[in-house]
Amino acid sequence: MRAGYVEPLRQALAAGGDADPAPVAEAATALTELAAAARTTPAALGEWAAPTGPVPRWWGQAGERGPVQGHAPVLRAWLDLLALVEPLRSVMPDARTAVLTGRLDADDARRSFELGLARASVRERLRGTELDRFDPAAHERAVVRFGRASDAVREHLVTQLPHGVLRGREFDTGTTAGRVGALRRQLGTRRGGMKVRELMTTYGDLVTRVQPCVLVSPDSLARFFPAVAGLFDVVVFDEASQVRVADAVGAMGRARSVVVVGDSKQMPPTTFAEAASESDELAPSFETVEDEESILTECVQARVASQRLGWHYRSQDESLIAFSNRHYYDGGLSTFPAPPRDTAAVSLVRVDGVFHRSGRGPLLRTNPVEAHAVVDEVVRRFADSPGALPSVGVVTFNQQQRTHIEGLLRDLDDPRIAEALEDPEGLFVKNLENVQGDERDVVLFSTGFSVNERGVLPLNFGPLNRAGGERRLNVAVTRARRQVVVFTSFDPEQMRTEATSSVGVRHLRSYLELAAHGPSVLPRQQDRRVERDRHREEIADRLRDRGLDVRAGVGLSDFTIDLVVSEPDGPDGAEVAVLLDGASWSRRLTARDRDHLPPDVLGRVLGWARVERVWLPQWLTAPEAVLDALTAAVRETSRAPRTGPDAETTVRVVARASAAPPSSTPSALRAEPASVIAAAAPAQADVSWPGEAIEFAPWHPRRIGGRDVLDALPAREAAARVRAALAEVVEAEGPIRAERLAVLVANAFDLGRVNESRRSQILDQLPRGLPRDPDEPVVFPAGLDPAAWTGYRPAGESSPRRFEDVPLREIGNAMAALVVAGAGMERGELHSETLRVFGLLRRTPAAVERLDAALALAETAGRLRTDGTDVVRAG
Missing domain, CATH: 3.40.960 (Endonuclease; Chain A)
Structure with missing residues (x-):
């Protein structure tokens, strides 16, 4: 349509019958072209623009939709609607028409569509994943089987791991010879034996092979174990927050790998004053770098790869750990909710006690009233548990209160309480500084302090006020498995925490409020994800x-x-x-x-x-x-x-019951504070015994033929009979020295004395398939490789073999077995023990010469080596 037609068309329509028909015709042509471009018909356009159609209705509601600046925004909204419903033309034409005509609200249509799409997607995913055929009972049985298998593996490891260690020992712990025997004698010596360090220096490698897992403090490891790299396969530092870097280095240097286990929110190492050395005067001349407070923080600062534990098992009520989880672990611990119980897991007992801040005597810095309340609670719990000693611990803020409470308990003259105080797993009374590593079912917590004579509570809570005091609080309040009872002589509100910068004191008030009012007072975790399910x-x-x-x-x-x-x-x-x-x-x-x-x-x-x-x-x-x-x-x-x-x-x-089997209680590894578990794993490449003792089965002499058979050699028939006799003897006694073999065969053909010529004549008939020892004239049975054979045959009660008849390789095998069994052996002792194996009690020059030759052969074969005066296993 040409430009500028709008005004002539308006004039033509206003003039009525006298108008110029050209603009009208041009408008009609334009409408026809528009209908064709829109793929519709003039009739449909007429219906669309009719008084009851969507355009007049839409235009009539313009006022209700608010002021419109021009027609462009309204037209754009309409075009957007057309674009949205256009995909429905071929698949849902009725829905498209209903939306465009206003019979169906557009928003309701969108929600209905989304609902239908979601349902269709769920049906498709159920079919695609076969979850539409999901059998809950079968799935639960699979879960139960998995749980059974998992628990069975854990239980099996308790016996399998020690069995693997015992199986991996190549020496005989019961032998009295070699280094093992010497170590046994040292351990049995009551006076005059080696000191611990000397003993470990001499036999440290043997001790770690006898007992691959050693539980020892870092200091003891450095003092008593030889400074040998790779002495342990792995060293594990437990309670690593209490291990100083200087103390850890000695243990780390003795290991091939190190695992550092600890909690940076618990107690740091105890620091003692150290005298400055004279070299400190030179300190300004050097650039020094201070160690971190513990090996744990050193590893964190060095960005050593770490793994954080997520589940918390100890607390049988999660409110016991909720305070620490929220304040110290950023809510990162996953804990298990317990069912509601009659008694709160954390509770507060308010007593009218007085803390003696001044004066003299044994009650200085104690709170007697509070101490008696704690003792009464201990007595009550022992009375409620007549069949077994209850699991109870007492934690105090200072040493004086700890001493006072323990004294009161011992003065009760109660044999059960006295027994529990002496039991390492029984009743303990400790202060904040040394309670880490302990746990009990019930912990009684005595704060001890009270308001002063002016009615003001001083905010001096001993170690809690120091830097890092909150870590001591964290240790104290996480010792209980079932219940914590806090005894205090003041109300939480009396702690004016706004007047102190001590994090430990502020956290103490929060914990006392938790004990008084329950977990609802804990601050909300800001970053906890809120999901609508x-x-x-x-x-x-x-x-x-x-x-x-x-x-x-x-x-x-x-x-x-x-x-x-x-x-x-x-x-x-x-x-x-x-x-x-x-x-x-x-x-x-x-x-x-x-x-x-x-x-x-x-x-x-x-x-x-x-x-x-x-x-x-x-x-x-x-x-x-x-x-x-x-x-x-x-x-x-x-x-x-x-x-x-x-x-x-x-x-x-639900819907189909499937009983779950009992399983083992989750457990946590626990060791003494600042301890090191050093493990030397047994060698996995070769755990077989290096020399197998086999019973010697002599060939029983019998007459095979007359001397004429030997005289007829090398005739075919005679050679065949001699060859068969040779094979029979080798099969019975092999490996066998050629000299003994020739004598036994000659005797079988009525020949008592065998000279060199006759011996050669007989041995010339040896079957070609029998292996020969390359180092001496020894014949092996078919299929037995001389280089791979590790057996030896000790002398019995009536052994027919002389020592010179024993092959050198067999003597070397016996030596290797003795060396491994004794974890090394002095050369002279090895000679004596080897002769004893083959029935000799006295060393003769000829026997020693043969022993030396056998040892040299074993060394050449790479089975033994001489280390000074000792013979040890090679490799």
């Missing part, structure tokens, strides 16, 4: 519709129980824990962490009455069956409630 919400709402009480997301860490379900009026302890396979489940990287560990710990360790599993495919295909099963589980639990971790727990998949 629609799957969990749907199940919870459907269960509430059935009249059940439901709590969602129960827990204080990133691991939570998805749903806790109970009847509104049900008895205590009748709550059912329900685990789902949601987002948090999928983030756990191992099958054990996802499927086996949580229900096992929740049920068997923490005492949930029942643990149910609901799998998403199961819910999608049969939600009513899942709801019925959960409802039945809650009602069954209400009829037979139980509390306590020792009762039986049912772990099953």
Whole structure:
């Protein structure tokens, strides 16, 4: 259409019948071309523009949609709508027409489409992954089998690892010869024997082979073990936050690899004042770099590859660790929620005690009232446990309060308490400085301090005020497995923490508030991810519709129980824990962490009455069956409630029960503070005994033929008979020296004396397939390689062999066995022990000469080597 036609068309329409028809015709042509370009018809355009069509309706509602600056924005919105619904033209034409005509609200259409797309996607994924055929009972059986196998492997390792160590020993720990015998004699000497360092310097390598795992402090390792690189395959530093770098270096230098295990939020090394050396005057001339406070922090600063432990097992109520998890570990520990119990896991007992800050006498810096309250609690717990000693520990803020409480306990004259105080795993009374590494079921915590005569609480809490004092608090409040009871003579509100910069003091107030009011007072974790779980919400709402009480997301860490379900009026302890396979489940990287560990710990360790599993495919295909099963589980639990971790727990998949087997309790490695586990692994390449003792089976002489047979040699028939006799003797006594072989065969043909000519004549008939020793005239049975043979045949009660009849290679094999059994042996002792093996009690020059030749052959073969006066295994 040519430009400038709009005004002539307007004039033509205004003039009516007298108008110029050209502009009208041109407009009609343009409309026809527009309809063709839009792939529609003039009739459809007329319907579209009719008074009841979408254009007039859309234009009529313009006022309701607000002011429009010109027609362009409105037209653009309309074109956008057309573009969005255009894909529906070929697949959903009716829906497209309904949207364009206004019969269907566009927003409702979009939501309906998204819902349909989601449902179609779920159906496609169920089919594509075969989850539409998911069998919850079969899957749960697989989980149970995996759990059984995992626990069986763990239990098997307890015996398999020591068995592997014993199997890997190449020496005989019961021998009285060689270095092993010498070490046994040293260990049995009561007076006049070697000192520890001398003993380890001489026999350190042997000790580590006898006992590959050594538990020792870094200082003892450096003082007593020889300074030999590679003495241990791996050195493990436990409680590494308490090991100074200087103390660790000696142990690290003796290992091929090092594992550093520790917690930087626990106690640092104890620092003692050290005298400055005279060389300190030269210090300004050198650039020095100070060590980090511990080998743990040194490794962190050096960016050594690290692995952080995620699960926390010790606390049987997660509120015991919740304070430390929130304040010290950034919420990074995954803890297990415990079922509700009658007594709080962390509680506060307020007493009217007075801390003696001044004066003289044994009560200085003690709080007698608080001490007596602690002692009374200990006595009560012992009285409540008549059948066994209770697991109790007492922690104090200072040494004086610790001494006072222990004195009161000993003055009770209670034999059970006295016994528990002496038991390393019994009752302990310790202060903050030395409690790391201990754990008990119940810990009684005595703060000791109180307000002064002016009614003000001084903020001097001893070691807590020092730099890093919060680490001491962290150690103290994480010693309990079941319960912490804090005894204090002041209220948490009396601590004016705004007046101190001590992190330890501020954290103490927070912990006392937790003990007084529960975990709800803990600060919220700012970076904790908030996720909406629609799957969990749907199940919870459907269960509430059935009249059940439901709590969602129960827990204080990133691991939570998805749903806790109970009847509104049900008895205590009748709550059912329900685990789902949601987002948090999928983030756990191992099958054990996802499927086996949580229900096992929740049920068997923490005492949930029942643990149910609901799998998403199961819910999608049969939600009513899942709801019925959960409802039945809650009602069954209400009829037979139980509390306590020792009762039986049912772990099953809903809708189809599948009992879970018992498994081993998760355990944690524990050692003394600042300890080193040094392990020298046995050699894996060759754990076979290097010399096998075989019973000597002599050939029993018999008459095979007359002397005429030997005289007829080398005639064919005579040669055949001699050849058969030779093969028979070699098969019985081989390897056998050629001289003895010729004599035995000659005797079988009635010949008593054998000269050199006759011996050569007989040996010339040896079968060609019999191997020969390249180092001396010895014949081996067929199939036995002289270079690979490691056996030897000790003399019996009536051995027919003389020592000179024993092959040198066999003597060397016996020597190798003796050296390995004794972990090395002095040369003269080796000669004597070897002669004893072959029935000789006296060393003759000829015997020694033969022993030296056998030893030289063993050395040439790379089996033995001489180290000074000692003979040791080569390689």
